[in-house]
Amino acid sequence: MKTFDKQAALATTVADPRWAAVQARDARADGSFFYSVRTTGVYCRPSCAARPARPENVAFHASAAEAERAGFRPCKRCKPDQLSLAEQHAAMVTAACRAIEQAETTPTLEQLARPSGLSPFHFHRVFKAVTGVTPKQYATAHRSRRVRNQLERGASVTEAIFDAGYNASSRFYETANQVLGMTPSSYRAGGADSEIRFAIGECSLGAILVAQSERGVCAILLGDDPDALARDLQDRFPKARLIGGDHDYERLVAQVVGFIEAPAIGLDLPLDVRGTAFQQRVWRALREIPAGSTASYSEIARRIGSPKATRAVAQACASNLLAVAIPCHRVVRNDGGLSGYRWGVQRKRALLEREAQA
Ligand SMILES: [Zn+2]
Numbered sequence: 001m002k003t004f005d006k007q008a009a010l011a012t013t014v015a016d017p018r019w020a021a022v023q024a025r026d027a028r029a030d031g032s033f034f035y036s037v038r039t040t041g042v043y044c045r046p047s048c049a050a051r052p053a054r055p056e057n058v059a060f061h062a063s064a065a066e067a068e069r070a071g072f073r074p075c076k077r078c079k080p081d082q083l084s085l086a087e088q089h090a091a092m093v094t095a096a097c098r099a100i101e102q103a104e105t106t107p108t109l110e111q112l113a114r115p116s117g118l119s120p121f122h123f124h125r126v127f128k129a130v131t132g133v134t135p136k137q138y139a140t141a142h143r144s145r146r147v148r149n150q151l152e153r154g155a156s157v158t159e160a161i162f163d164a165g166y167n168a169s170s171r172f173y174e175t176a177n178q179v180l181g182m183t184p185s186s187y188r189a190g191g192a193d194s195e196i197r198f199a200i201g202e203c204s205l206g207a208i209l210v211a212q213s214e215r216g217v218c219a220i221l222l223g224d225d226p227d228a229l230a231r232d233l234q235d236r237f238p239k240a241r242l243i244g245g246d247h248d249y250e251r252l253v254a255q256v257v258g259f260i261e262a263p264a265i266g267l268d269l270p271l272d273v274r275g276t277a278f279q280q281r282v283w284r285a286l287r288e289i290p291a292g293s294t295a296s297y298s299e300i301a302r303r304i305g306s307p308k309a310t311r312a313v314a315q316a317c318a319s320n321l322l323a324v325a326i327p328c329h330r331v332v333r334n335d336g337g338l339s340g341y342r343w344g345v346q347r348k349r350a351l352l353e354r355e356a357q358a
Contacts, residue, residue, distance in 0.1 A: 004038075006056045007056075009055075009056040009057070010055055010056040013055040013056065013058045013059075014055050016060060018033055018035070018046070018060050019055060019058070021046045022035055022046050022052075022053075022058070023052070025046065025047045025048070025049065026046055026047060027046070027047040027084075027086070029046035029047070030045045030046055030047050030084045030086070031045075031084060031087065032046075033046065033060055033061065033062055034046075034060070034061045034062075034063065034064055034066075034067050034080050035053075035058050035059065035060050035061065036058070036059050036060075036061060036067050036070065036072040037053040037057050037058060038057040038058075038059065039053075039054075039057045040053075041071070041072055041073055042072055042073050042074065042075045042076075043061065043064070043067035043068075043072040043073070043074060043075060043080055044075040044077075044078050044080055045075075045078045045080045045084065047078065048075055048077060048078035048080075049077060049078070050075060050077050050078070064080050064081050067080070068081075089126050089129075089130055090130060092115070092116040092118075092123075092126065093126065093127050093130040093131060095115060095116075096112045096115075096116075096123075096127060096135065097131070097138060099111075099112060100112070100135065100138060100139045100142060101142055106136070106139040106143075109123070109124060109135060112127075112135055194213055194214065194237075194239065194240050194241070195213070195214070195240065195241045195243055196211050196212065196213050196218060196219075196233075196237055196240040196241070196242050196243065197211065197212050197242075197243045197244075197249055198210065198211035198212070198219070198230070198233055198242060198243070198244065198249075199244065199249050199250060199252075199253045200226045200229060200230065200253075201250075201253045201254070201257055202257075203222075203257045203260050203261060204260075204261060204350075205222050205260065205343075205347045205350060205351070206222060206223060206224050206347070207222070207223050207224060207225065207226045207229055208220065208221070208222055208229075208253070208256070208257060208260065208323075209221040209223075209226070209229035209230065209232075209233060210252060210253045210256045211233055211237075211242075212249075212252065212272070213240070213272045215270065215272035216269065216270030216271045216272035217252075217256070217267075217269050217270070217271050217272060217322065217325065218237070218271075218272035218273075218274065218321065218322075219233055219236065219237075219321045219322065220256060220260075220321070220322050220323045220324060220325055221233065221321070221323060221343070222260075222323045222343035222344075222347055223343060223344075230242075236321060252269070255267075255269065256269075256325075259324065259325070260323075260324050261354075262354075263291050263324055263327065263351070263354075263355060264291040264292070264355065267324075267325050271322060271325060271326075273322065273326070274321075275316070275319065278306075278309075278312065278316065279316040279319060281304045282300060282304060282312075282313050282316035282317065283316065283320060283322075283326045285300050285303045285304050286300065286317070286320075286326050286327055286328055286330065286331065287326060287327065288303075289327060289330040289331075291327070291330075291355045292355045292356055293330065294330045294331065294332045294336075294352065295330060295331055295332070296331065296332060296333060296334045297310045297311075297313045297314050297317070297331055297333070297334075297339075298310045298313075298334055300313045300331060301313045313331075314331075314339075317331050317342075318340070318342055320342065323342075323343055324351065328341070328342070329341055329347070329348045329351045329352060330352070330355075338352075
């Protein structure tokens with residue numbers, strides 16, 4: 001029968017560097033090993049505050065499972081079979097970070113704290129202690145990282161914002177300077193370029209946005225939601241500095257609105273038409289369709305000398321930024337059907353009916 005060799009056990013324990021950690025109750029050693037006490041039958045974490053054991057009764061174990069296999073029970077005081085407080089905090093904060101990253105909108109502090117069972121205040125303190133930032137700062141940093149990645153991959157500003165979970169992009173624009181160091185559009189373009197003045201008004205077709213560069217009117221956008229029009233403009237001119245209209249500018253908008261209401265009178269303003277050579281050809285052909293008549297996509301394709309390019313003609317119509325001024329609403333299907341319209345088929349119908357009556 002094997003007898004307990006007290007002297008040998010004492011020598012083994014004292015020679016082990018882990019014994020110093022146990023004597024010091026060093027919490028930094030928690031998790032890296034456990035120790036058992038032969039006389040009590042329990043095992044502990046190095047930091048356990050229980051009465052110190054005599055070294056000849058101590059053995060070391062790499063894991064809690066190993067200590068249990070050797071026949072020891074977990075100490076009720078330091079609960080070595082459960083996560084340490086530091087580990088619990090780390091797990092809790094990790095879960096909160098994942099929740100922030102996956103949420104559509106940033107969870108509230110209360111929502112983040114709930115699974116941990118801590119008060120929001122306590123949770124906030126623990127989160128900050130573990131990560132060095134507050135949950136809010138973490139969420140902001142995560143979102144701006146996502147927006148930045150998206151923009152670098154070439155996504156539109158609106159896409160990037162919505163993908164990053166900003167539920168209202170106006171909120172993003174408010175914080176954009178802080179987050180990116182400049183506005184999203186100039187970030188994507190790598191810097192500022194031209195200035196574009198714009199204003200939003202109302203016409204019989206709904207909201208209307210008129211934008212003008214140094215060269216001329218560069219966008220006439222129609223829609224239901226003025227904010228969406230402004231975002232669309234920002235997306236279409238990512239390099240430009242957009243400036244909300246001043247008083248003089250309202251006159252231009254009134255002029256364009258007058259033209260929208262009665263297209264036959266024509267728009268006597270310089271246009272700044274930006275597009276590929278092919279698009280420019282299509283748009284020029286569209287401007288030659290008189291008010292009150294229509295043309296099919298394949299007719300336009302023939303007129304520009306590319307009879308097979310019907311689909312590309314349709315795409316050029318869909319890319320038109322100058323509603324009514326470049327009358328893409330006058331292009332219809334071969335069978336006379338209305339087909340699509342960038343600004344809604346209802347508006348297309350209204351425009352065509354109005355022009356037919358004039
Ligand atoms: Zn213990």
